[in-house]
Amino acid sequence: MISQIWIWIIDEGTIITATAEPDGINVPRLTNAKDFHDAVLDKMVNGEGGNRFSTPTSVHSVMELMLGVATNTFMSDSVPTLGKKISPIDIFRESIKDVVNAEAGLFQRFLEELEQNTDDRGRHQQNLWSSKIIPRSTNHIIDLEAKLLREVRDIRDELGMLKALSEHQETVWKQAFETDELRACFQYYHPCTPTDVKGDLDTMVAETDRVIDSLNSLLDLRTKQAAIKEAEYGRIQTEDAARQSKSVLIFTIVTVIFLPLSFLSSLFALDVSSFPHESGSVKYESGWIFPILFGVTAIVSIPVTILALKASSISRQLKPESKSEV
Incomplete structure (x- = not known):
């Protein structure tokens, strides 16, 4: 994985590059266990997608290929998890999906608690001479919602940093190709241009915002339900007194x-x-x-x-x- 790349086009037949690669033994490689230079050389020899007919033929196509390799980090299968490698974008998608499922489970449990409270209230009303036992309310226990809210906020912050990086890369691409419409000037097909990555990140950020709003709504409902139960318990105690x-x-x-x-x-x-x-x-x-x-x-x-x-x-x-x- 590289942190920066410098490209100088000297003439139509000469291009000079320099990269900065972080130190460390456990640093993940860029594409299929290859470092940046190996990935670039592999695509120069075999072409995009392993097609020799799509090998670069000019310095500008070489620059396009190098930029594509450098920004392919978001979509490359470079993170090993449970015996397989997935892309960082997919890791965030899975994390968001887990949070959404957990939030749905918490909301379903809240609805079940409301139904249980309704049934208990009906039984007390049917038996007027029974002693009214105040049950223990679980609406004050919000540790699961708080932990989930902290997790999804961390995900949103990390997505925000990746979005800032993709915006910076998009600016570099537009400056390099001197155009605002990147797709129109490419020689090769790039599945993950910075613009595409930015769009995916915007979608995931919007989804995390919806999850945060849902969790805040659930916490607000629990707070209101707790206040209602406290008022009901106070009324019961007043009637008993x-x-x-x-x-x-x-x-x-x-x-x-x-x-x-x-x-x-x-x-x-x-x-x-x-x-x-x-x-x-x-x-x-x-x-x-x-x-x-x-x-x-x-x-x-x-x-x-x-x-x-x-x-x-x-x-x-x-x-x-x-x-x-x-």
């Missing part, structure tokens, strides 16, 4: 009713000399004791019960109204 307060109020009313009754019963059970006695034991006539017990109980419990039922409204009426400042 109101139900418990009503239960406490019922027990309070029962206590208010039986407290004076129990007190009077204990009081009249005392061995007081002024109380009616019979054979040394305290004895009361029903017509005398019951009106006292139930009458006093009613006199005490009824006002207290009314006060307990109207406590909230009474407290609001007694609260001083805040005067707005003019």
Whole structure:
């Protein structure tokens, strides 16, 4: 793989080139395990596509051939993966496809969670006396979406760098051939001119942008669903608290009713000399004791019960109204 190439056309029969090749043992070669010079010589001898009739016959055709070899890095099968070699462009296509499939899987899981929440809500509504258990919400867990978003953003950044490189190469090609329409001036067929590569990169960048928008939409939906669930759980807790307060109020009313009754019963059970006695034991006539017990109980419990039922409204009426400042 070369990083730069310089070409000088001296005359119609002489061309001088210079290249800069990065150092390193594991640097991948340009085309089919050949370095740049071997690839150029091979195409000069065998022609484009192995056809000897398409061998270069002028310095300009040699320059075209060299530029084609130099910019063929995007499409050449130069990256070994799992026993086979694929081009860098195909690697990015596969990566984008994996991200798209992962995003579709996450969205499908989100829809299944919504359906599960709907079914759970229906079961709670059918059984009104069942205790409402608040399930654990998974909408707060967004680590998979965040990792996927980071991955696709990295892919987009790398595609942006490759796009900048293809734009620079396109400018060099147009300057070398002194035309804005590259296809019209080529002697050979080039499957991956910088313009073609730039078009492919634009398509992949647009696809990554769509994936990013989809992930952002999914995160927004999860955030809204989490807010809805929090509001629903808050309503459930409020209803439970109101139900418990009503239960406490019922027990309070029962206590208010039986407290004076129990007190009077204990009081009249005392061995007081002024109380009616019979054979040394305290004895009361029903017509005398019951009106006292139930009458006093009613006199005490009824006002207290009314006060307990109207406590909230009474407290609001007694609260001083805040005067707005003019």
